[in-house]
Amino acid sequence: MCWISWDKLTLPKSAGSLRFIEIEEFNDALLAKHTWRLLKDPSSLLGQTLLNKYCCYEDLLTVSAPSSASHSWRGILACREIIRKGMGWVVGDGETIKIWREDWLSTEEQARPVGPPTLSSQNLTINELFRRHSTEWNLEKIKLHLP
Structure with a gap:
């Protein structure tokens, strides 16, 4: 039973809501943040691990996903377009x-x-x-x- 509409639940806290978020948009934002971190700091532990595994011959913005790529890596590659639009x-x-x-x-x-x-x-x-x-x-x- 729904007592309050989704539109009211997603309003800002200042408007009296619980501030639920759109999970897909939130997930895209987090994946884009990881993508940006990989671009800005490829020497980080995450960067060394992922980039050495998946980006040996191409850079992050042009590499394609191999068939053995993890779900996380595919998510990072899917969010490259968000980064490209703002770069x-x-x-x-x-x-x-x-x-x-x-x-x-x-x-x-x-x-x-x-x-x-x-x-x-x-x-x-x-x-x-x-x-x-x-x-x-x-x-x-x-x-x-x-x-």
């Missing part, structure tokens, strides 16, 4: 960000240059678009390589 680049020195393969153009959305890269610019990194010994953009190089 962005801090360009820094730009040595590791590939111009044509990474989303680096916007802080609002995932965006990369559009158009086919030339053969000479296929493997360019962002640092090659900076002025020498500076973090200022070299507009001539940008106009040369990007549409």
Whole structure:
């Protein structure tokens, strides 16, 4: 017998409810938190254990689940999309960000240059678009390589 509706039970405590939560959303949030921790601290005990077992040849954001993967690992992989939606680049020195393969153009959305890269610019990194010994953009190089 239900004496109180679910909508009333899930209201905030300040509104007089018991503050029950949506368990699926709560579980997704916890798994996304574990995924973020693995990305930020791969040298932790959990990171060493899981990443050495499942991510030997690929990184966490691109690896696929083997058929022998544990239920926990499959859950972590399922929550990568939550992390991807909120991720962005801090360009820094730009040595590791590939111009044509990474989303680096916007802080609002995932965006990369559009158009086919030339053969000479296929493997360019962002640092090659900076002025020498500076973090200022070299507009001539940008106009040369990007549409």
